[in-house]
Amino acid sequence: MSNQEYPFGSIESKWQKQWQKEKLFQVNPNGENPYYCLMMFPYPSAALHVGHGRNYIMGDVLVRYKMMKGFDVLSPMGFDAFGLPAENAAIKNNIHPMTYTQQNIKHMKDQLLSWGVGYDWDREVVSCDPSYYKWTQWLFIQMYKKGLAFKKKAEVNWCISCATVLANEQVVDKKCERCDSDVELKNLDQWFFKITDYADRLINDLDHLEHWPERVKTMQVNWIGRSKGTCIDFKIDDSEKSLSVFTTRPDTLYGVTYLVLSPEHPWINSLTEKESTHSEVMDFLKDVQKEDPEKRSSGDLPKKGIFTGRYVIHPLTSEKIPLWIANYVLMDYGTGAVMAVPAHDTRDFAFASAYDLPIKVVIQPPNTSLSSTTLDEAYIEEGVMVNSEDCDGLPNKKASKQITKKLISLGKGSTQINYRLRDWLISRQRYWGAPIPMIKCDSCGYVPVPEEDLPVRLPETVAFKGKGESPLAKVESFLHTSCPQCQKPAKREIDTMDTFVDSSWYFLRYLSPSNDEKIFDSELVNKWLPVDKYVGGIEHAILHLLYARFITKVIYDIGLIDFQEPFNHLFTQGMIVKDGAKMSKSKGNVVNPNLLIQKYGADTQRLYILFMGPPERDVEWNDDGILGAHRFLKRVWTLAKDEEPLIQKILKTHRNALDDIFEDISLTSTDKKIRKKVHQTIQKVSQSMDPKMSFNTAISACMELVNDLYLYDQKDNKLRGPIFTEAMLSLIKLLAPIVPHLSEELWQSWGYNESVFKSSWPTFSKDLTIDDEIELVIQVNGKLKSKIMVPAGLSDKELEEFALQDSRIISYINDKPIRRVIIVKGKLVNIVI
Numbered sequence: 001m002s003n004q005e006y007p008f009g010s011i012e013s014k015w016q017k018q019w020q021k022e023k024l025f026q027v028n029p030n031g032e033n034p035y036y037c038l039m040m041f042p043y044p045s046a047a048l049h050v051g052h053g054r055n056y057i058m059g060d061v062l063v064r065y066k067m068m069k070g071f072d073v074l075s076p077m078g079f080d081a082f083g084l085p086a087e088n089a090a091i092k093n094n095i096h097p098m099t100y101t102q103q104n105i106k107h108m109k110d111q112l113l114s115w116g117v118g119y120d121w122d123r124e125v126v127s128c129d130p131s132y133y134k135w136t137q138w139l140f141i142q143m144y145k146k147g148l149a150f151k152k153k154a155e156v157n158w159c160i161s162c163a164t165v166l167a168n169e170q171v172v173d174k175k176c177e178r179c180d181s182d183v184e185l186k187n188l189d190q191w192f193f194k195i196t197d198y199a200d201r202l203i204n205d206l207d208h209l210e211h212w213p214e215r216v217k218t219m220q221v222n223w224i225g226r227s228k229g230t231c232i233d234f235k236i237d238d239s240e241k242s243l244s245v246f247t248t249r250p251d252t253l254y255g256v257t258y259l260v261l262s263p264e265h266p267w268i269n270s271l272t273e274k275e276s277t278h279s280e281v282m283d284f285l286k287d288v289q290k291e292d293p294e295k296r297s298s299g300d301l302p303k304k305g306i307f308t309g310r311y312v313i314h315p316l317t318s319e320k321i322p323l324w325i326a327n328y329v330l331m332d333y334g335t336g337a338v339m340a341v342p343a344h345d346t347r348d349f350a351f352a353s354a355y356d357l358p359i360k361v362v363i364q365p366p367n368t369s370l371s372s373t374t375l376d377e378a379y380i381e382e383g384v385m386v387n388s389e390d391c392d393g394l395p396n397k398k399a400s401k402q403i404t405k406k407l408i409s410l411g412k413g414s415t416q417i418n419y420r421l422r423d424w425l426i427s428r429q430r431y432w433g434a435p436i437p438m439i440k441c442d443s444c445g446y447v448p449v450p451e452e453d454l455p456v457r458l459p460e461t462v463a464f465k466g467k468g469e470s471p472l473a474k475v476e477s478f479l480h481t482s483c484p485q486c487q488k489p490a491k492r493e494i495d496t497m498d499t500f501v502d503s504s505w506y507f508l509r510y511l512s513p514s515n516d517e518k519i520f521d522s523e524l525v526n527k528w529l530p531v532d533k534y535v536g537g538i539e540h541a542i543l544h545l546l547y548a549r550f551i552t553k554v555i556y557d558i559g560l561i562d563f564q565e566p567f568n569h570l571f572t573q574g575m576i577v578k579d580g581a582k583m584s585k586s587k588g589n590v591v592n593p594n595l596l597i598q599k600y601g602a603d604t605q606r607l608y609i610l611f612m613g614p615p616e617r618d619v620e621w622n623d624d625g626i627l628g629a630h631r632f633l634k635r636v637w638t639l640a641k642d643e644e645p646l647i648q649k650i651l652k653t654h655r656n657a658l659d660d661i662f663e664d665i666s667l668t669s670t671d672k673k674i675r676k677k678v679h680q681t682i683q684k685v686s687q688s689m690d691p692k693m694s695f696n697t698a699i700s701a702c703m704e705l706v707n708d709l710y711l712y713d714q715k716d717n718k719l720r721g722p723i724f725t726e727a728m729l730s731l732i733k734l735l736a737p738i739v740p741h742l743s744e745e746l747w748q749s750w751g752y753n754e755s756v757f758k759s760s761w762p763t764f765s766k767d768l769t770i771d772d773e774i775e776l777v778i779q780v781n782g783k784l785k786s787k788i789m790v791p792a793g794l795s796d797k798e799l800e801e802f803a804l805q806d807s808r809i810i811s812y813i814n815d816k817p818i819r820r821v822i823i824v825k826g827k828l829v830n831i832v833i
Contacts, residue, residue, distance in 0.1 A: 004638040008601030012741040016113055024755060025063070025118040029511065029524055031072025036528050037063050038507055038567075040536030040544070041078045041125075044104035045085070048111045050591045050609060050621065051576040051583045057606050058573055058615055058693060059535045060117040064737035065689050068761040074528055075118065076510040078125035079105050082133075083499045087432040091464045097432040098460075101128055111593065116602045116740050123510045127502035132509065133434035134455035135519040136502055139551070140437055141448045142558055148194045151446065154425060155264065158186035166429075174290050185264070185289055190427040191436055191495060195550050199224050199419050201564075202549060211569035211691065213616075216541040223542045225333065225420020230404045232339065232413045234259055234312040236271070237320060243267075243312055246334040246418050250407070251400040252341040254388040255362035257352065258322045259312050260305065262329040262336040263288040268308070271323070275309035281325065288327045296327050303328050303351040315412040316389070316403075326351055333420045342378065343370075349378035362387050363396050424547065426498040431462055431471040433496030441483035441490040450484050456492070470494045503544055504551040507531055507566060519560070526562050533690075534567040541572070571693055574618040576609070583621075591621055603739035604630040610695040610738055633742060635706055636735070640746045643724060647750055650725040671723055674712050678727045679768035681705045685734045686761070695738065702734055730762045777828035778803045785812055796823045803829040 019025070039059040042052070063075040079101075086097035093100075105126065112119070125132050143149040157166040161181035171183050195202075203224050206217045229248040236243060243259065261268060263285050272278045284306045288296070295301045305326035312321050328347050329338050342352035342359045352359055359372040363383040370379055385391045391399040407413025427436070435456045437449040449456055459478045462471045472478055472494040483490040505519075511528055512521040545567075552566040575582055578589040596605050608629035612619040640647075667675070681701045688698035709727055712720070729750075736743035736756045747756035771792050776799065778786040786808040790799065800821050803809060813833055822830040 004634075004641045006634045006637040006742075008603060008633075008741070009598075011745045012116065012597075012602050015741045015744045016116060018744075019118055019755075020113075022755070023120075023122075024757060025073075025075055025120050026122060027072055027074045027120055029074075029528075033071050034074065034528050035066050035071035036074045036531045037066060037533045038075075038510075038531045038535070039077065040534070040540060041080050041503070041506060042108065043083060043085070044079045044081055044101055044108055046104055046107065048108060048593065049583050050593050050596070050605065053115055053593055053605070054573055054576055054609050054615075055535060055537065056112060056117045057115060057609055058571075058695065059533075060115075060740075061606075061610065061695060061737040062533060062535070062690060062693060063118065064740060064757055065761070067757045068733065068736065068759060070760065074123075074510070075120060076123040076125075077112070077119035077121065078123075078506060078510070079108070079127065080499060080503050080506070081105065081126050081128040082433045082496075082502055084430065084432070087430055087464070090432075096460070098128065114594065114597055114602060115606065123513050125506055125509050125513050127434075127499070127506065128432070130455045130457050131514075131516065132506075133502065135509065136434045136497065136505075137437040137449070137454050137456060138451060138519055139505065139555075140497065140501070141451065141454075143193060143554060144438070144448055146554075146557075148197065148554060149191065149426075150194065151189055151191050153187045154190040154192070155185045156188050156190065156429075157183050158188075159183050174292065182290070184286075190425050191438075191493075191497075193424040193426055193501075193550075195424045195547075196419060196421055198550050198553055199226060199421050201553060202546065205549075205553075205565060209565060209568075209570070212567075213538075213570065213572055216538070216545065216570060216572060219541045220546055223421065223546065226417060227419075228415070228417050230400075230407065230413055231335075231416040232315060232407060234315060234321070234337075234339070236323075237311040237313055241267075243323075243337045244335050245337045245339045246416060247339060249341070249344070249400070250403045250413075251385065251391075251396040252344045252362055253316065253339070253403055254391070255341040255343050255360045256314060256321060256339045257342060257358040257360055258324050258340045260324045260326045260329050260338050260340050260348075260351070261308070262331045263325055263327060264331040265325075265336040268325065271310050272308050277307065277309040281306055281308060284325065291327060296330065301327070303347065303354055305351060305355060315407060315410065322357075324355075332422055334418060343372060343375060344378055344380055346378045346380065349375075360387060424498075424500075424550075426501055427495040428498055429470045429494075430496060431458065431464070433499060434502060435472070436493040436495050436497055438493040439481060439483060439490045440493065441486065441488060443488055444483055444485045444490075446493075447484050447490075453484075470496070472496075500543055500547050501551075504547040505555070507534075507548070508555070508561075522560050525560075529561070530563050530566055530568045533569045533571060535571045535573065537575070538572040545570070569691065571616070573615050574613075576612070576621050577618055578621040580620070596626060600626055600630045601633075601741070603742050604633055607633065607699065607739055611699045613696055615693050615695060632703060632706070633739060635710070636731070637742065637746075639706065639709060640728060640732070643728065644749065646721050647725045647728055650721045651750055654722070667723075670712065671720075674708060674723055674727060676768050676771070677705055677708050678730050679764040682730055682734065682762045682764040683769045686764070689737075698734070699738060702731060705731055732756065733759065733762045774826055776802065778806060778809055779828060779830040780809065780812055781832060782830060785809060792826075796825065799823055799825075799829055803831065 037059060039056055063073050066073045081101045086100050089095060089100045090097045127133060140149055157171045159166050159176040159179065159181055161176065161179045166176060166183060174183055175181065176183055203221055203226055206220060209217065227248050229246055230250040232245050232247065233242040234245065268281065272281045303326060305324050308323045308325060310323045312323055314321055328351065340348040342348040342357065343361045344363055359375060361370045361372050362385060363379060364370055364386050365379060365381060365383045382396055385394045385396055385399045388399065391402055404413060404415060435458060437454060437456045439447045439449060441447055459475045462475055464471055479491055479494065481490055481492055482488065508520045508525055511524040515521060548566050553564050555561055556564045578591060581587050581589060583590045593605060604626060608626045611629060684701040685698040688694040712724065732743045732746050733756065744756050773789045774792050776788050776790045777784065778788065786806050788802065788806055790802045800823065816833045819832045
């Protein structure tokens with residue numbers, strides 16, 4: 001073979017322009033074979049690295065493959081463009097967030113184009129565009145009308161120095177991201193979506209998502225945290241009030257030795273204000289506020305607490321039990337009060353040990369006797385009840401039911417289903433977000449903005465300097481308005497919406513992005529959705545995907561769509577890491593895709609990214625790997641260009657009937673081997689494409705075929721032309737979704753006028769995929785001793801005979817008695833001696 005120059009630069013630029021010109025990815029919404037392939041739309045950051053590219057390139061491969069399979073493929077793209085970074089850039093660089101966002105969008109679109117990924121850009125949506133957030137606001141109003149949007153007091157992050165509320169994203173290690181000052185919790189009025197009303201549906205409907213990773217479904221189940229248990233009332237000593245606790249272990253009630261409150265519990269001040277401990281308690285609460293809530297609830301953080309000076313009464317024994325406050329109890333699950341059973345709970349045991357609190361064993365393991373004085377860890381397994389009055393001797397699970405019945409009969413308890421999930425706080429005290437479309441009137445209260453007045457536009461002129469409330473509070477023309485009901489002077493809501501609201505419904509808007517009359521065309525949406533394949537990172541498993549499912553169910557309940565789940569098939573790709581860590585500027589391990597494209601081409605980068613490993617796993621970037629990918633493409637290019645005259649000659653007479661050549665002719669064994677390899681490759685690549693998206697195995701199969709074609713050097717064989725042409729046409733079609741520029745160039749150099757992506761995906765003959773021979777592995781006592789080629793399709797008895805007749809096996813066994821022969825059909829024979 002010659003050493004043909006591979007001019008990737010000119011080829012890739014040429015075809016990127018051509019695909020745009022002919023709008024290759026523009027879909028017919030009325031197509032008869034719809035397939036909706038969607039990549040999660042990105043936040044428009046300054047630059048994309050090769051780790052980002054893995055997501056978009058994988059999605060693009062699937063889109064191009066489905067086009068060749070005859071589907072009308074919807075592949076849109078947009079930008080999740082509201083959010084904190086743009087506002088921070090405005091403060092830091094004195095640039096308007098819109099300017100910053102638009103610059104980044106242009107840069108990202110150029111990067112996506114340089115990778116050769118294709119989208120129907122006529123359907124682009126940008127969440128910060130008023131034509132989009134008009135409908136985000138409309139959705140808010142529908143939820144308000146249904147009682148799903150409401151305002152209440154909630155704890156928020158408050159920066160003492162900036163005198164402003166911070167989103168969770170703005171708090172780093174309990175410090176303000178802007179000024180590095182301490183952040184404390186403060187109660188303020190906030191807007192919420194009542195996602196808790198949908199908790200059961202969000203869990204139950206996961207059973208219908210058969211094509212979602214189990215890991216993602218498990219994460220959502222755990223986040224919602226549904227648990228069945230018992231609510232138990234502990235009367236406060238010297239008070240008419242009772243503290244309620246929720247527990248899934250009522251069987252341990254007789255082992256309670258103290259009650260513990262979350263530091264955020266609203267009753268702490270009133271419970272301790274007359275106690276000598278009050279001052280110390282308040283100081284303790286301030287210290288705990290500085291701790292990360294997630295770390296507080298983990299098993300690793302040291303347990304800290306303080307005695308309130310108060311007691312509660314045990315509901316069954318009437319014992320006085322000390323009331324403590326501890327850092328390991330949070331308010332976001334249960335009631336914020338926990339009955340502590342140190343003998344049977346790991347965290348309670350650690351706390352009781354640290355503060356020398358009593359430990360009482362009430363469950364014994366089978367055939368063993370535990371003593372509280374010698375216990376060195378909590379016993380959390382099942383067992384038999386002890387020290388529990390009339391429950392002694394019962395299995396603990398049976399005792400749970402009995403104790404619950406007893407509490408209910410005494411009016412001191414009830415069964416209850418509890419959820420970890422809390423209502424979705426959507427208020428953000430910042431400028432760069434969709435304004436919440438509500439008006440506060442002194443006479444009428446909160447009133448929605450009339451739908452005909454939407455969108456409530458963000459003012460373009462706004463000051464980002466200074467301390468205090470949202471910048472919107474200082475824009476008089478925005479703030480002051482009139483009440484839609486009574487026409488009296490009123491004020492607009494100055495909070496904006498969490499950006500997760502914008503991304504919770506964008507996939508519906510792509511079907512009619514320019515429709516100004518309604519949020520989307522229901523007929524089109526019902527035709528194209530649920531999304532057939534949704535591609536994105538595992539980091540979105542909970543928040544984005546949970547919120548998108550919730551909002552889809554709300555829209556279903558409104559009556560606009562006829563499906564309740566937005567995404568049929570979810571694919572979560574792994575990350576590309578470098579030097580063992582996720583790529584980031586701060587770590588200095590970012591790989592710039594632009595430099596690689598300049599040096600090796602987009603197709604090389606695509607090929608290497610897809611070949612690195614199984615798509616669902618994290619993979620390590622290796623700079624040397626890109627060289628191997630480039631060498632392979634040069635081999636394909638050289639092979640195709642060297643044989644171009646031969647291929648053109650064959651296609652000139654048999655372009656539409658290549659198979660006819662192979663009828664009624666006799667092929668040599670080498671010819672048959674090549675044809676078999678071609679059809680086996682088509683089969684393997686097709687199986688790898690969808691639903692597995694195992695592009696690494698597809699590429700491997702193509703590499704094997706190229707190796708065989710380089711060895712197929714029979715210049716005098718008259719049938720070499722059609723056989724080689726069939727092989728090359730199949731190869732280029734198989735590679736087309738993976739390396740589209742090279743494939744398109746070769747395809748049209750062979751005389752085809754239409755894009756390779758308008759051709760049909762190659763098909764294989766089942767008869768030609770079956771091997772005449774197979775490699776049989778022979779083991780003795782489980783260890784490899786020989787490999788032989790045998791005819792395919794042999795019976796177990798025949799395989800055994802071939803194995804026993806192999807000279808190496810005869811020599812090894814050497815007349816030793818054979819105990820048995822184990823056969824794995826078509827793969828191996830294991831002889832046990």
